[in-house]
Amino acid sequence: MTDLDASHDSQETDSDELFCLPGERLCRVEDNIILGLGTYEQNGYIYACKSGIVSIDDSDENTQIVSVHKPGFHLTIPVTGDIVTARVLVTTPKFAKCAIFCVRNQLLENSYRGLLRKEDVRETEKDRVDIYKSFKPGDVILARVLNQLEQSILLSTAETELGVVIAYASDVRKNRVPMIPVGWAEMQCPQTTIKEPRKVAKVLPESTIKIEK
Amino acid sequence: MLKVTQTKNALLDGATIAEDLYRTPNDFEEFFQNLEKPDEVVAKPRTTFLRAGVLTTVRGSAYMEYGNTKVMAIVAPPHEVVRASARRMNMGSLNCYVNYAAFATGELETVPRREKQLSSMLTKALEPVVCRNEFLNFQLDVRVLIIEDDGCLLSTAINCCGVALVECGISTYDLITASTACIYRDHVFINPNAMVEELLWKHRAGHALPSSSDDTKPIQEHGLLIIASMDTFDQLAQCQQCGYLSPATYTRLLDYTLTINKGMRQLIRQVLLQRVKEQHDLDLREKAQNALEDQRLADIIERLKSQGLSELINPSNIKEDPYTSK
Amino acid sequence: MAFVALSEAEKTFILHGVEENYRCDGRSRKDYRPMELETGLVSNASGSARLRLANTDILVGVKTEIDVPDPLTPEFGKLEFFVDCSANATPEFEGRGGSDLAQELILALQNAYESPLSFDYRTLCLIPGQQCWKLYIDILILECGGNLHDAVSLAAKAALYNTKLPRVTASLLDAGITDLIISDNPYDCTRLEIGTVPILVTVCKIGDYCLVDPSAEEEVCSTVSMVVAISMKNKEAYLSGSHMTGGGSMHRDTMLNSLNLGLSIGEHLNTHLIKMLKQEEERVGPKRPKTVGFLK
Numbered sequence: 001m002t003d004l005d006a007s008h009d010s011q012e013t014d015s016d017e018l019f020c021l022p023g024e025r026l027c028r029v030e031d032n033i034i035l036g037l038g039t040y041e042q043n044g045y046i047y048a049c050k051s052g053i054v055s056i057d058d059s060d061e062n063t064q065i066v067s068v069h070k071p072g073f074h075l076t077i078p079v080t081g082d083i084v085t086a087r088v089l090v091t092t093p094k095f096a097k098c099a100i101f102c103v104r105n106q107l108l109e110n111s112y113r114g115l116l117r118k119e120d121v122r123e124t125e126k127d128r129v130d131i132y133k134s135f136k137p138g139d140v141i142l143a144r145v146l147n148q149l150e151q152s153i154l155l156s157t158a159e160t161e162l163g164v165v166i167a168y169a170s171d172v173r174k175n176r177v178p179m180i181p182v183g184w185a186e187m188q189c190p191q192t193t194i195k196e197p198r199k200v201a202k203v204l205p206e207s208t209i210k211i212e213k
Numbered sequence: 214m215l216k217v218t219q220t221k222n223a224l225l226d227g228a229t230i231a232e233d234l235y236r237t238p239n240d241f242e243e244f245f246q247n248l249e250k251p252d253e254v255v256a257k258p259r260t261t262f263l264r265a266g267v268l269t270t271v272r273g274s275a276y277m278e279y280g281n282t283k284v285m286a287i288v289a290p291p292h293e294v295v296r297a298s299a300r301r302m303n304m305g306s307l308n309c310y311v312n313y314a315a316f317a318t319g320e321l322e323t324v325p326r327r328e329k330q331l332s333s334m335l336t337k338a339l340e341p342v343v344c345r346n347e348f349l350n351f352q353l354d355v356r357v358l359i360i361e362d363d364g365c366l367l368s369t370a371i372n373c374c375g376v377a378l379v380e381c382g383i384s385t386y387d388l389i390t391a392s393t394a395c396i397y398r399d400h401v402f403i404n405p406n407a408m409v410e411e412l413l414w415k416h417r418a419g420h421a422l423p424s425s426s427d428d429t430k431p432i433q434e435h436g437l438l439i440i441a442s443m444d445t446f447d448q449l450a451q452c453q454q455c456g457y458l459s460p461a462t463y464t465r466l467l468d469y470t471l472t473i474n475k476g477m478r479q480l481i482r483q484v485l486l487q488r489v490k491e492q493h494d495l496d497l498r499e500k501a502q503n504a505l506e507d508q509r510l511a512d513i514i515e516r517l518k519s520q521g522l523s524e525l526i527n528p529s530n531i532k533e534d535p536y537t538s539k
Numbered sequence: 540m541a542f543v544a545l546s547e548a549e550k551t552f553i554l555h556g557v558e559e560n561y562r563c564d565g566r567s568r569k570d571y572r573p574m575e576l577e578t579g580l581v582s583n584a585s586g587s588a589r590l591r592l593a594n595t596d597i598l599v600g601v602k603t604e605i606d607v608p609d610p611l612t613p614e615f616g617k618l619e620f621f622v623d624c625s626a627n628a629t630p631e632f633e634g635r636g637g638s639d640l641a642q643e644l645i646l647a648l649q650n651a652y653e654s655p656l657s658f659d660y661r662t663l664c665l666i667p668g669q670q671c672w673k674l675y676i677d678i679l680i681l682e683c684g685g686n687l688h689d690a691v692s693l694a695a696k697a698a699l700y701n702t703k704l705p706r707v708t709a710s711l712l713d714a715g716i717t718d719l720i721i722s723d724n725p726y727d728c729t730r731l732e733i734g735t736v737p738i739l740v741t742v743c744k745i746g747d748y749c750l751v752d753p754s755a756e757e758e759v760c761s762t763v764s765m766v767v768a769i770s771m772k773n774k775e776a777y778l779s780g781s782h783m784t785g786g787g788s789m790h791r792d793t794m795l796n797s798l799n800l801g802l803s804i805g806e807h808l809n810t811h812l813i814k815m816l817k818q819e820e821e822r823v824g825p826k827r828p829k830t831v832g833f834l835k
Contacts, residue, residue: 019489021482022379023387023445038384040344047445049344049384051489072492073272075290075382077348109272113293148350151293304786330646333639334782341763341788435654436778448788454781457654457770460802463778464795471791 018054023047026054026066034059036067076106078145078153083162086114086155088139094118096135098143100153113152116143120156121199133185134199140166142201160184163201169194248408250400256472258392259365259404261480263373265380265488273381277373280404281363284370286377291351305348309335309355311370317359331357331367338371338391338441338451344384353383364406365393367453371441372477379485387443388481389450392473394466395437396458403469405437413437413456434458440470444478543755553760557745562757564593568750569804574693576815578701584677586702590694593754594684597691599676599698605719606673608664615655616663616671620648621678622691628683637680643784644678644691650780651692651737651768657779658736662729665707666717672704685755688766692739693812699736700816703728737770737779738812740805742797744789749797751804763787765797769805776802 020026026039026046035041036057038050048054052070059065078084078100085102095118099111121129135141142162143155157163168176169189179187181200188195259280268274273288291305311331313324339355355377357370368391375389395405395413402409413435436456442449454463545553556562564572572593581587584600591597608615622644624637631637652658663672676698678691706722706729722728743753743764753761768780781798783789789797 017493019486019493021388021485021489022385023443025445040384040386042386042446047386049386050382051379051485053489053493070382070492071489071496073382075272077291077351110290110292150350153293329642333642333646337782337784337786340786345786434777443788446788447790449783449791449794450788451783452765452781452794453783454778455650455653456779457656458778459775460778460798463798467791467795 019052020048020054020068021051022049026068032063034063034065036065038068038070039066074106076103076108078103078112078148080145080147082145084114084143084145084153084155085165086141086143087111088116088135088137088141091131091135091137093131096131097152098141098155100155114143114155115149115152116141116155116157120146120154120158123158123160133197135164136167136170136196136198138168139164139198142203157199157201160202163199165201165203167196167198169196245398245412248412251402254401254403254469256403256469256476258473258477258480261477263376263480263484265376265484273377273379273383275373275376275380277369277376279365279369279372280406281361282365282369283360284366284373285358285360286370286373287356287358288374288377288381288383289354289356290381291348291353291383294350294352304345305343305350306352307336307340307343307345307355308352309333309339309357309374311335311357311359313359313362318362331370334367334439334451334453335370335374338367338453339374339378339389341448341450342375342385342387342389342443343378344386347384362407364408364410365404367391367439368393368441371451372481376481376485380488387445387448388478388485389441389443390474390477390481391439391441391451392470392477393437393439394469394473395435395456396462396466397435398433401466401469403473410437434462436462436466438463438466438470440467440474442471442474444475543759545756545759549756550760553757554746557748557750557757560748562750564754566752568748569800571752571808572754576693576697576812576819578697578816578819585674585704586698586700588694588697588701590690590697592684592686592690592693592752594682595686595690596680596682596684597687597694598679598681599691599694600679601698601702602675602677603702603704604673604675605665605670608668608671610668612655612660613668614664615660617673618652618658618660618663618676619673620645620652620676620695622648622680623678624680624683628680632680632683640687644687647688647739647766647768647780647782648676648692648695650782651739651770652779654770654779656735656772656777657768657770659732662731663704665719666709669717670709670719674699674702683755685758686741686752688739688741689752689808692737692768693808696733696736696738696812697816699731700733700813702731704731705729733813735770735772737768738805738809740767740769740801740808741765742767742801742804743785744787744793744797749793749800751800761785761787763789765789765794765801767798767801767805769802769809771806771809776806778802 024047026048029041029044029046035046038048038052039046040049046066048068050068050070052068055067055069057065082103084100086098086100088096088098090097096116098114098116100114101108101111118129118131119126121134141157141164143157144162146154146156167179167187169179169192177189177191179189179196182188184200185197186195187198187200262278265275267276271287271289276285294306309332311328313328318324355374357374359366371389371391378385393404395402395409397409397413434457436454436458439453440449441451553563557568560567575591576588578588580589581600585603586601587599589598606617622641624632624641626633665671676695678695706727708720709717710720711717740751741764742749742751743757743761745757745761763783763785765783766781767778770777770779
């Protein structure tokens, strides 16, 4: 879906776009047509379920994606499998509560409640995870959406690329500097050289971290 | 045994309310005689003003004037459910809240009851149109503010909410349109105004009632019908009827409302299309500005790349605030 | 309604049964489940009825009070409905869980009884413009087994049939104020005419077919249902209120079909109900036989 957005951008320069409204019939369902965003299927036809611009893009050689892109505000709800950016709010021995403020590359207007359980922090040695040694309130983390619970969204950081990306050392100074990762489980403050344990996301190549040391 | 509490009679007490147009059955009779009655049935919507995106603070908002009835609808993006319930059945839940503005109606006593009633009816009408499978375990709140009430309140609210939902980008199976028709003393009122609706509620056709002796006299039907429809699949999202109608009259009123709904649909389509085009133009303009900014950033990245990676991961580049460095 | 967890396979089974016109409990699409009806079992109420429709159990009590009529309708008495979804019916109703459902039932009943043609409010009149009866119809849902609308309306009608209003004589005092004398004799009472009192019929759409009296399981399978209030007047069925519920939509023709189905079913149901009520009264007479525990 993400590459769909990208291809759509290039097309948007055309002046004669096809506008549609919910309930409008777009085309017939065929084997080489995939339903994209903002569409649904009913009785063998594809209909729009959003107002916007119809776009037909090639997904590969002989299949096409029909989607409706709504200009202006785009409603984003985290769904299973999405990578989200969240801020840790509360940590307890069993879970960390977070506020999701960004889904994929879409900044949200209002944050959603996220829940990161102890067993979803790491891929391996799950029973030896300590939430206090992985996150601190205020950290910005990357996480994957596992499931939507009744009251909050269940998150997971059990991947090398997921975890803390921005963190501050827990000291009392006013102008705090974000810490720099110094390993998969540690971050260091460049000013005070305090080292703190974190579940660090591997955003930069490991080789560069070694140069850093 | 029963105890009787002597209550004073409001009529003899001399308590009067100036706003009431009629207070006794005789007043009412006179009022009905003077009331403007349509000669023929014209199944057309009233003069309508409709605009999507009237508020900047909320993403989905719409304002609608249907004759004198003025309604504003607000839709916020779905959020986590507040109260867990097992009844959800793999669907997001939809909650509607209807509120009267303090000056919307003369009669304040029944407002809380009417608000509750309208909210539940509005929820029922909107449930079929929203793709509720798209926000599992979330709830969508639709708020309606009634600014002025001159009849057809529920149908106007449904129309307005339909537009606000589309404006917010909530997936809907179709556009929803609604209208009201009623019959009272053999007169069909299309889009009844507040006075006619009040006649139906308050007086409840009291004088149309035959005395119990002559059962042979034909029954005077009276009733109100609100139909919400989705025209792409010829579906009815809600049909709310009250009063006393024979099936034949019901069908007749139903067809009138469906005709009005078709007219209403044209209007809503027009407004929404215009809105989409408007937003598309805004998007293009914004995109042009962003392109300039992107160009500038691309240049910087290009420069960094040419200077090597060591420049990129230099601690001084990670710092947010350049003034904190010693 | 009450939530029953059903798997997809179970739902398909029910759906196929409906298509074959042979439902899980052996009924056809137009059949009701067996009904048990008793009247006059609450001694503190003026009228009462208990209805058991398979697993749905409803107890209705009618209480009376003297009130002042609306100035616009001086000859009319008043009716007020109250539905209590007790937590006994399903654990879901605990706390405020049942309030939405109760609200819906109250609205449906109010709507159906709204028209003076469906309920003759003049029978509740004592002195026009001054005094009238106000009936409180309190409905208690003891067990929830689907099809609450129908069960509640049938029980309410039965309770109204059973309602005995004490005979009232008035004497005129000074300044237009009247004094009411209420008869002490419990057998000296007036009854209400229930010929036109509406009953609700829920027509439930499962797959492409419409059926009546859905069980709790069938309610889960249905996308939309139509609640029709039927009132009999001059041997003809009239609609005294209808609405759709369940979160789905219907085609115009389907809607009209289900409306007609509801009307014909309602007509039958109404005649049977009245017949049964009369039979029961004849059998039991004015005195109730001694029974221990009304739930049996």
